[in-house]
Amino acid sequence: MELRGLIELLSQHLYSGPHVFIRELLQNGVDAIQARRQIEPKHEGAIEIEVVTSEESDPTIIFQDNGVGLTEAEVQQFLATIGQSSKRGEATSRPDDFLGQFGIGLLSCFTVSDEIIVLTRSAKGENQPGFEWRGSTDGTYSVRKLTEMIPIGTQVFLQPSTGYEDYFELQRILKLTRDYGSLLQPKISLTSNGKTDVINAKSPWQQDLTNPQVRENLLAYGTEVFDRNFLDVFPLHSTSGGVTGVAYVLSEAVHAGSSQPHRVYLKNMLLSTKSHDVLPEWAFFVQCIVNATQLHPTASRESFYDDTVLERTRDELGDCLRRYLVEMAQTQPRRFEQLIAVHHLAVKALAADDDECLELFADLLPFQTSLGTMTLGEFRKQNPVVRYVPSCDQFRQIAQVAASESLAVINAGYVYDVDILTRLSRIRPDFTLEEFDAVQLADRFEQLSQREREETLEFERLADLTLQRFKCAVEIAKFLPSDLPSLYVTDGNADFFRSVEQAQDVTEGVWSDMLGDLTRDAPSSYARLYLNYSNSLIQRICQLGQAEGQRRSVEMVYIQALLLGHFPLKKSEIKLLNEGLLGLLDWAVGGQNND
Ligand SMILES: Nc1ncnc2c1ncn2[C@@H]1O[C@H](COP(=O)(O)OP(=O)(O)OP(=O)(O)O)[C@@H](O)[C@H]1O
Numbered sequence: 001m002e003l004r005g006l007i008e009l010l011s012q013h014l015y016s017g018p019h020v021f022i023r024e025l026l027q028n029g030v031d032a033i034q035a036r037r038q039i040e041p042k043h044e045g046a047i048e049i050e051v052v053t054s055e056e057s058d059p060t061i062i063f064q065d066n067g068v069g070l071t072e073a074e075v076q077q078f079l080a081t082i083g084q085s086s087k088r089g090e091a092t093s094r095p096d097d098f099l100g101q102f103g104i105g106l107l108s109c110f111t112v113s114d115e116i117i118v119l120t121r122s123a124k125g126e127n128q129p130g131f132e133w134r135g136s137t138d139g140t141y142s143v144r145k146l147t148e149m150i151p152i153g154t155q156v157f158l159q160p161s162t163g164y165e166d167y168f169e170l171q172r173i174l175k176l177t178r179d180y181g182s183l184l185q186p187k188i189s190l191t192s193n194g195k196t197d198v199i200n201a202k203s204p205w206q207q208d209l210t211n212p213q214v215r216e217n218l219l220a221y222g223t224e225v226f227d228r229n230f231l232d233v234f235p236l237h238s239t240s241g242g243v244t245g246v247a248y249v250l251s252e253a254v255h256a257g258s259s260q261p262h263r264v265y266l267k268n269m270l271l272s273t274k275s276h277d278v279l280p281e282w283a284f285f286v287q288c289i290v291n292a293t294q295l296h297p298t299a300s301r302e303s304f305y306d307d308t309v310l311e312r313t314r315d316e317l318g319d320c321l322r323r324y325l326v327e328m329a330q331t332q333p334r335r336f337e338q339l340i341a342v343h344h345l346a347v348k349a350l351a352a353d354d355d356e357c358l359e360l361f362a363d364l365l366p367f368q369t370s371l372g373t374m375t376l377g378e379f380r381k382q383n384p385v386v387r388y389v390p391s392c393d394q395f396r397q398i399a400q401v402a403a404s405e406s407l408a409v410i411n412a413g414y415v416y417d418v419d420i421l422t423r424l425s426r427i428r429p430d431f432t433l434e435e436f437d438a439v440q441l442a443d444r445f446e447q448l449s450q451r452e453r454e455e456t457l458e459f460e461r462l463a464d465l466t467l468q469r470f471k472c473a474v475e476i477a478k479f480l481p482s483d484l485p486s487l488y489v490t491d492g493n494a495d496f497f498r499s500v501e502q503a504q505d506v507t508e509g510v511w512s513d514m515l516g517d518l519t520r521d522a523p524s525s526y527a528r529l530y531l532n533y534s535n536s537l538i539q540r541i542c543q544l545g546q547a548e549g550q551r552r553s554v555e556m557v558y559i560q561a562l563l564l565g566h567f568p569l570k571k572s573e574i575k576l577l578n579e580g581l582l583g584l585l586d587w588a589v590g591g592q593n594n595d
Pocket residue numbers: 024027028029032065067068069070078079084085086087099100101102103104105106107153154
């Protein structure tokens with residue numbers, strides 16, 4: 001069979017790069033040792049890798065294991081036939097012990113080498129001879145019985161094909177072998193130029209995390225692996241998928257839609273450093289290192305199948321995280337507060353999804369309020385009724401006035417906030433929740449005295465007439481802060497009218513007509529501009545005694561109120577703003593219209 005097309009397919013579309021041949025060779029060695037232990041349970045497995053370099057010729061990698069080896073028939077069956085694997089077992093379900101399963105792994109060596117030479121001698125039967133198998137990218141192969149005795153096990157010889165010499169550099173091989181193989185069980189060593197490196201390392205998480213020194217070491221390990229600092233580390237475990245590992249809590253806040261790359265191992269061999277599917281979505285503030293024994297790899301062996309086992313595993317690992325937070329909230333409230341200070345978004349995400357967590361975390365969660373940021377617990381101590389506005393825009397409209405009036409209102413415009421508050425009002429009988437809007441705020445304004453009423457009546461009427469074309473009524477009242485000249489207030493209906501008109505500004509023809517139809521039958525609704533009689537500018541406008549000046553001033557105050565409330569301006573309002581500014585300039589430079 002011509003293999004080159006197939007190899008190109010594998011290297012460009014299945015594997016993340018030619019370097020995976022190291023992983024596949026390690027995997028075959030580990031599996032072969034596992035198979036030998038089924039015959040000789042006490043067998044001590046070892047994988048020895050040697051990189052032979054010389055001035056005259058290309059480097060050679062020799063990958064040697066003392067595993068089960070292959071008989072001649074097995075060489076013919078498994079090495080010479082693509083897709084044949086000795087690891088699938090008799091039954092439909094394959095034994096759990098092996099890493100390989102597809103029967104294509106060895107082919108990955110062809111991505112870096114034109115020829116694979118395998119010397120192998122089987123552990124099955126007494127005094128089995130050894131065999132040499134030579135396979136080439138053109139699809140030809142040969143098998144030869146060896147006359148000399150070789151040790152039981154398998155040796156694979158590779159030399160680089162043109163352009164792939166880099167993959168045979170010692171440092172690169174050392175790094176790849178460490179990445180993929182450091183947690184594997186059999187002893188693995190790499191020798192070159194008389195120097196031998198042992199690859200194996202202890203699983204860092206299989207230690208007692210309650211020991212402060214172990215915890216410190218593990219944090220340092222996380223920093224080394226992920227190249228970032230962490231606030232905390234805690235153990236992960238799940239029965240489904242057979243997962244053990246550790247999760248690191250990020251030391252900086254991340255946004256809710258983000259996802260951290262996790263480092264995952266399958267049966268102690270590195271599967272991916274960029275896995276995104278082992279933890280639930282809301283766990284975006286942790287990064288983990290885990291080993292799974294029963295999750296299923298895809299053929300690329302670089303991710304897991306997204307099957308029900310992975311789904312259950314994700315849920316179980318999510319439970320670990322939930323328990324970690326609940327336990328901390330109960331036993332170490334100070335530490336929990338520190339964690340919330342950084343990850344309140346993540347904790348809110350969890351609370352919005354889970355009543356138990358909500359109960360526990362609610363009072364510690366921070367909210368932006370008109371009186372500054374405070375926890376819900378602090379807020380409720382002073383305010384038996386929890387007033388909130390559901391959007392940041394609404395909050396911006398009322399925040400300044402509400403603060404001056406010492407009225408506490410929560411800005412629930414951020415993600416999860418409304419969910420959390422409404423859920424709380426459902427599960428806590430003593431939690432009284434009230435949606436607040438700017439119209440209610442105006443109800444609290446101080447009315448003018450009888451004398452002030454009379455003084456301002458005519459001006460109020462003029463202002464009202466001036467803004468009628470913008471569907472805005474004017475009222476004069478007194479409120480704080482006194483340096484705020486006005487407040488523009490809409491109810492839901494008036495808001496709707498504003499948005500439709502704005503959309504009409506940017507659409508034409510049939511679309512504009514359709515938008516017009518939307519409002520045609522709706523009851524017309526007016527917004528309201530409150531002019532603040534406690535403000536000296538408004539008082540002076542009132543007393544101006546000159547209708548044109550008052551009209552222009554009201555228009556400008558109206559525009560300023562819209563801008564302060566973060567209301568996008570309609571075309572007609574932008575025109576008004578331009579005219580107002582130009583008029584002002586004209587007046588300032590003593591223009592012709594300056595009368
Ligand atoms: N080092 C080895 N010792 C003994 N047998 C081996 C060795 N390497 C390969 N084999 C045999 O060759 C077969 C094919 O190997 P290959 O790496 O292509 O696929 P696999 O390991 O079975 O599955 P996967 O494609 O998932 O890696 C194996 O099933 C095994 O029987």
